[in-house]
Amino acid sequence: MLNSYTETSLHYDPDRCINCGRCTQVCPHAVFEHGPDRVELAHPAACMECGACALNCPVKAIIVQSGVGCAWAMIRAALRGKDMDSECSCGGDDDTCCG
Numbered sequence: 430m431l432n433s434y435t436e437t438s439l440h441y442d443p444d445r446c447i448n449c450g451r452c453t454q455v456c457p458h459a460v461f462e463h464g465p466d467r468v469e470l471a472h473p474a475a476c477m478e479c480g481a482c483a484l485n486c487p488v489k490a491i492i493v494q495s496g497v498g499c500a501w502a503m504i505r506a507a508l509r510g511k512d513m514d515s516e517c518s519c520g521g522d523d524d525t526c527c528g
């Protein structure tokens with residue numbers, strides 16, 4: 430697990446979480462893990478502030494300051510010579526990181 434970020438702007442409010450699991454699907458660093466009633470902030474130091482989780486959370490339980498969108502997806506796509514759509518799991522709707 431990459432733990433390069435000792436201080437990030439990531440803020441998670443578990444009281445708002447409805448356990449939809451979207452943040453676990455879009456996070457490139459597995460910062461969130463499934464829990465019985467809500468997700469858990471398992472690896473906060475691995476967050477690279479891409480913003481995908483906050484953009485995809487339907488109840489605004491996550492706040493993070495971001496400016497680069499799915500940076501990890503873009504990097505992986507560039508390294509593999511693939512399109513961004515094939516690397517990001519956010520769905521690409523208007524209100525997601527790839528919208």
Ligand code: SF4
Pocket residue numbers: 439455456457458459460461475476477478479480481482483493
């Ligand atoms: S901002 Fe990006 S890296 Fe950080 S927890 Fe959210 S999806 Fe994961």
Ligand code: SF4
Pocket residue numbers: 445446447448449450451452453467468482485486487488489490491
């Ligand atoms: S996307 Fe939001 S509501 Fe869904 S599991 Fe993550 S924190 Fe909870």
